[in-house]
Amino acid sequence: MNRQRLLKIWCLKKLGETHRCYSSAGDPTKLINFSEFTPEKIRNFGIVAHVDHGKSTLADRLLELCGAVPPGQQQMLDKLQVERERGITVKAQTAALKYQGYLLNLIDTPGHVDFSAEVSRSLAVCDGILLLVAANQGVQAQTIANFWLAFEKNIQIIPVINKIDLPGADIKSVETQLKNLFEFNSEECLHISAKSGLNVEKVLDAIVERVPAPTANVNAPFRAMIFDSYFDHFRGAIAHIVVKEGSVRKGDKIRSYQNDKSYDVTEVGVMRPEMVKCTEVRAGQVGYLVCNMRTVKEAVVGETLFAAETPKESVQSFAEIKGVKPTVYAGLFPVETADYESLKQAVERLCLNDPSVTVTPDASKALGLGWRIGFLGVLHMEVFGARLSQEYDASVILCQPSVEYRAKIKDNESIRKKRYDGMEEVRILDPSKFPEESDVDSFLEPMVKVRMIVPNEMMGTVNGLCSECRGERGEISSIDTSRLMILWRLPLAEVAVDFFERLKKLTSGYASFDYEPDGWQETRLVKLTILINGKEVSEFSQILPAAMARDRAKTLVQRLKREIPRQQFEVTIKACIGSSTKALSQIVIQPMKRDFSQLLKGNFGGGGMERLNKKLSHQKKGKERMKMVGNIQIPKEAFLNVLKN
Numbered sequence: 284m285n286r287q288r289l290l291k292i293w294c295l296k297k298l299g300e301t302h303r304c305y306s307s308a309g310d311p312t313k314l315i316n317f318s319e320f321t322p323e324k325i326r327n328f329g330i331v332a333h334v335d336h337g338k339s340t341l342a343d344r345l346l347e348l349c350g351a352v353p354p355g356q357q358q359m360l361d362k363l364q365v366e367r368e369r370g371i372t373v374k375a376q377t378a379a380l381k382y383q384g385y386l387l388n389l390i391d392t393p394g395h396v397d398f399s400a401e402v403s404r405s406l407a408v409c410d411g412i413l414l415l416v417a418a419n420q421g422v423q424a425q426t427i428a429n430f431w432l433a434f435e436k437n438i439q440i441i442p443v444i445n446k447i448d449l450p451g452a453d454i455k456s457v458e459t460q461l462k463n464l465f466e467f468n469s470e471e472c473l474h475i476s477a478k479s480g481l482n483v484e485k486v487l488d489a490i491v492e493r494v495p496a497p498t499a500n501v502n503a504p505f506r507a508m509i510f511d512s513y514f515d516h517f518r519g520a521i522a523h524i525v526v527k528e529g530s531v532r533k534g535d536k537i538r539s540y541q542n543d544k545s546y547d548v549t550e551v552g553v554m555r556p557e558m559v560k561c562t563e564v565r566a567g568q569v570g571y572l573v574c575n576m577r578t579v580k581e582a583v584v585g586e587t588l589f590a591a592e593t594p595k596e597s598v599q600s601f602a603e604i605k606g607v608k609p610t611v612y613a614g615l616f617p618v619e620t621a622d623y624e625s626l627k628q629a630v631e632r633l634c635l636n637d638p639s640v641t642v643t644p645d646a647s648k649a650l651g652l653g654w655r656i657g658f659l660g661v662l663h664m665e666v667f668g669a670r671l672s673q674e675y676d677a678s679v680i681l682c683q684p685s686v687e688y689r690a691k692i693k694d695n696e697s698i699r700k701k702r703y704d705g706m707e708e709v710r711i712l713d714p715s716k717f718p719e720e721s722d723v724d725s726f727l728e729p730m731v732k733v734r735m736i737v738p739n740e741m742m743g744t745v746n747g748l749c750s751e752c753r754g755e756r757g758e759i760s761s762i763d764t765s766r767l768m769i770l771w772r773l774p775l776a777e778v779a780v781d782f783f784e785r786l787k788k789l790t791s792g793y794a795s796f797d798y799e800p801d802g803w804q805e806t807r808l809v810k811l812t813i814l815i816n817g818k819e820v821s822e823f824s825q826i827l828p829a830a831m832a833r834d835r836a837k838t839l840v841q842r843l844k845r846e847i848p849r850q851q852f853e854v855t856i857k858a859c860i861g862s863s864t865k866a867l868s869q870i871v872i873q874p875m876k877r878d879f880s881q882l883l884k885g886n887f888g889g890g891g892m893e894r895l896n897k898k899l900s901h902q903k904k905g906k907e908r909m910k911m912v913g914n915i916q917i918p919k920e921a922f923l924n925v926l927k928n
């Protein structure tokens with residue numbers, strides 16, 4: 284008997300007939316009437332954990348046990364193509380589950396630090412969380428960050444030790460860590476295997492028993508908060524809501540608080556995990572709502588929706604959901620300048636689903652009109668680019684990311700007024716805006732507090748890496764007999780790009796890390812200017828600490844040589860400081876030796892023409908990926924690849 288069948292029988296045996304609602308013959312929701320769930324019969328909970336500790340796998344099992352999907356499904360809540368391709372969760376997803384007379388609203392969240400904004404936003408909806416810790420890896424940096432996020436919001440936390448089926452599982456030691464770090468008693472911890480399903484029903488019981496019911500009033504007029512939204516090509520913006528008061532049905536008239544617009548509700552429903560229409564969504568419940576919101580700005584996260592008949596003055600709007608500040612900024616441009624308008628719409632629509640990005644218009648001499656986009660990390664940036672291409676069929680160029688620097692302008696009225704709008708301090712988001720060094724008193728760079736969990740014997744290696752990254756050592760404490768928690772203060776610029784990759788490589792994957800902003804520090808910065816055949820290409824230029832300029836110059840020209848194909852003429856790449864033309868590093872790309880088309884044109888016999896056409900069509904495809912900078916063809920990937928190792 285195969286595993287899926289076994290699991291199905293096991294599920295049915297454990298849960299009894301009432302849960303056999305996943306029958307493939309019918310729509311599972313037909314068996315469920317969500318209106319019967321009063322707030323005391325509702326539990327809104329999230330699953331949070333460090334990367335790969337099993338959130339999505341546990342979500343799959345919970346969906347199966349509650350009959351929302353047939354057994355054996357994988358990563359049901361990772362719906363985006365990019366999530367499936369990369370095996371990571373990027374977007375928090377919800378699913379309404381029915382369990383023993385209770386309605387459990389599950390929110391699966393991402394684990395990677397770059398998507399922590401999704402976790403914070405989801406916590407605005409949850410009254411409890413499952414804090415998942417893999418038994419073979421123990422508490423990791425993101426576990427600690429998530430614990431504090433939930434603790435500060437006064438949310439009930441249920442510790443769950445997962446992957447107990449693995450041979451390397453060390454439940455006792457994870458319990459000790461949970462006790463030492465968060466004061467959880469061993470009796471509070473659940474021991475499960477999300478993969479095999481072992482003890483997973485105990486998780487459902489714990490949710491019912493330990494997570495408090497939402498505070499909600501069914502008898503008041505409708506009031507709800509938008510906690511997530513996305514743009515549907517046919518129906519406009521779709522808002523995910525948590526209803527705090529009253530209820531909402533198709534045909535109701537509602538208003539929005541911040542945008543002050545009126546709407547007719549055309550559809551309401553819940554996620555199971557696909558959209559399922561319902562007759563109404565009531566106080567305490569989590570669901571979605573469609574109401575002809577035509578522009579993305581109308582469905583912003585944190586917006587309050589309320590019954591149209593309620594006077595606006597008497598409506599209490601929801602507290603703003605605090606945005607997370609971007610850590611890196613990068614230029615985004617269409618490959619074809621003619622695609623600017625359609626890309627603009629795609630960016631706006633994607634931002635609705637990913638409100639943690641910031642967008643400001645930008646223009647580049649080489650790449651035309653575009654935007655400077657703030658992301659929560661380089662992975663976030665890559666995922667945003669991939670989603671634009673996968674979900675909106677957009678072809679984009681993403682430039683090298685840079686952190687935000689600041690410059691204190693000299694205390695001189697005329698300099699400040701003439702060149703800096705009278706400002707004392709200016710933000711520098713990209714190298715093309717780097718101020719004249721003679722105008723600047725001092726430069727500042729953003730710092731972060733980095734928390735790493737590492738095996739005892741790797742402390743020296745990790746400390747070596749952090750000092751190399753211009754860090755300042757902080758506290759060290761042991762979390763059990765074999766692992767340490769090490770704190771360092773590092774420049775964000777060192778952490779943002781490939782710090783985690785380097786840390787993983789050095790520690791064979793045994794270290795985990797997390798970081799949070801920690802103020803600014805004075806530093807000496809320079810602009811490393813890249814000149815290609817004498818012309819500056821600011822998309823490749825960089826701002827960096829003076830001490831690192833020479834090494835970076837060398838690496839950068841080498842990488843550009845690797846990325847820029849041979850042209851019909853000689854190409855000289857130079858890296859210089861500021862406006863100087865004295866090269867710190869220089870390289871020449873020799874011209875192509877022969878023009879193959881000329882060679883083939885003279886030889887029409889013996890399939891020559893065919894070969895020529897084939898070659899030309901290859902060349903055409905290649906050219907679509909190229910960007911002309913002056914008279915030089917540069918592949919669009921080069922704009923991002925130059926920063927990769």
Ligand SMILES: Nc1nc2c(ncn2[C@@H]2O[C@H](COP(=O)(O)OP(=O)(O)OP(=O)(O)O)[C@@H](O)[C@H]2O)c(=O)[nH]1
Nearest residue numbers: 334335336337338339340371372394446476477478
């Ligand atoms: N042996 C074993 N493997 C598990 C268990 N739970 C999850 N896994 C595996 O661990 C890997 C990561 O699981 P996911 O569910 O994708 O982890 P996640 O926390 O959702 O990952 P992110 O969303 O990317 O942070 C997958 O290969 C799972 O099959 C378990 O209980 N036992």
